[in-house]
């Protein structure tokens with residue numbers, strides 16, 4: 288007879304640590320504080336990514352901690368949300384978890400200064416590009432449909 292598995296306190300801690308939490312737009316907004324350029328650590332201050340950028344090799348990714356994901360099973364959706372004429376690279380493009388590329392993003396926080404970032408990997412035909420964008424709470428939207 289097999290004894291039933293029971294998670295110990297230590298297991299539970301590990302589970303919380305490694306199970307990536309799914310975040311809604313609202314949860315994302317609650318989690319994120321406004322960006323304060325002056326409060327940034329040296330590592331984060333070296334990164335300029337108000338819009339999407341390729342992860343620079345000079346940036347120390349070890350300082351980031353994964354805190355959640357925006358992936359919710361609709362990663363195959365490629366529509367983008369730009370009601371105000373922005374495009375994917377715009378620094379003021381909405382952060383819209385239901386749409387590309389946000390529906391493929393993980394959420395990270397800098398362990399030193401608390402700046403939040405979105406990250407995803409772009410798989411092109413002949414390249415793989417790690418992208419990063421600063422998470423500005425003012426740009427988060429909860430739209431699930433593109434207004435016509």
Ligand SMILES: [Zn+2]
Nearest residue numbers: 328331397400
């Ligand atoms: Zn930092």
